Amino acid sequence: MTATDSMQEYLAEAFRIAYYQPEAPYVSTSALAEEMHVSAPAVTRMVQRLKHAGFLEHEPYRGIRLTEAGEREALANIRRHRLVERFLVDVMGFGWHEVHDDADDMGLVVSDALVDKMDEMSGFPKRCPHGEPIPSADGVMPRVIDYPLSEVEVDRDYVISRVHSHDGHKLRYFSELNLEPGKRFRLVMRAPFKGPLQLQVDGQTHFLGHELAGTLRVCSEAEYLLV
């Protein structure tokens, strides 16, 4: 069976959620509902369709897990989406905070030939503008190594790995601070009780609230270069 656009989006979102919780055995339907901005029953029914089409397994009242076929669909969609983002930013000159919606829509629509061309014109990038890894054309998703900024040791140098937010305002703020994937900085200190963090970026000192810092994932320079 062929997946509709909607089915592809559910599968891709389920994969993304699973990727962010590698330990968890299932993706909960409510998490999916939240990400898709849709009611819980809508997810349940779509899950049944996807199960029927062989894209996932469903443990009622527990959650779902993608099958191999489901992962294939998900990865194809994620690849298109992230390459479109990369293209819009690198080739067309948009800011990374403004491209999400266009990329979302175009990711469902662009042909393989087009996406391959975008890949080429963007210089075969390894990550999307948010730092998320781009699956290969044959459906392999690299596993990045990184940690929430709110949990790593202070007084050391790090590189921004991923920025986990689609909120344009937050993203714009991060770019004003020069905090984009690949950027090197030093974590100077972190106040206790979910207090603010102090960073040194390009010789400038910045303070980030604990929650905002939670949307940043960081790693060592060497780890960053692995993917």
Place this chain on the structure above:
Amino acid sequence: MTATDSMQEYLAEAFRIAYYQPEAPYVSTSALAEEMHVSAPAVTRMVQRLKHAGFLEHEPYRGIRLTEAGEREALANIRRHRLVERFLVDVMGFGWHEVHDDADDMGLVVSDALVDKMDEMSGFPKRCPHGEPIPSADGVMPRVIDYPLSEVEVDRDYVISRVHSHDGHKLRYFSELNLEPGKRFRLVMRAPFKGPLQLQVDGQTHFLGHELAGTLRVCSEAEYLLV
């Protein structure tokens, strides 16, 4: 009321048909069904919705005519579609015969900012790769002046104005013959009774069947440069 994607496509197609028959008072629903590759009843019902939303007038059993609001929707969509085509060909290097489907889908999806950027990167083109004029951002559609190749005087020089086909095979054949919009050539002769036409292109002689020639519209060099 806001037009759905589907509504926009119907409106755009109706406009295109009307543009090709400037004399006709109405666009017939069957013509629309044919172009949209749907059944006649599907068109009738969509027409009723569009009429209800104020995008067109419907004279039952006669046909339809777009209102001003309908034309605005149609032109916005046509503009997006043609600029995407232009971008895919000029900036991304695709052949004009391979971009139609991608452009169709993307035309429904790209934001204003994106389409403006494509416009700019394509050098603010006046026509799409098929030679069709591109409506301005404020919704004005230039009127091109051209004639079916099957009807113009022989023994004179012309320029290809528009190629009215979405058939990739025909389009590819035309490009092999170097017959693309803007191309200068001489109509050497035309055999009677819908016989073949003989053209001189770049010093080469080509023969075209009457039907194939009907998909080409031509004009003088001066007329071509008007839009």
Place this chain on the structure above:
DNA sequence: AATCCAGTTTAACATGGGCTAAATCGTAGG
């Protein structure tokens, strides 16, 4: 003028996707 046909429209049904309200399940706390 009567008739017939091509083109339109209406009727009845399907499918994918969404929603709210109601029923049900699993588990944490008493």
Place this chain on the structure above:
DNA sequence: CCTACGATTTAGCCCATGTTAAACTGGATT
């Protein structure tokens, strides 16, 4: 060990869009 609550699923509804079959209309042909 039971109960209650939050998460999940089922039931019943809506809308947009498509289909085929049947009814209708207007204009051309006898």
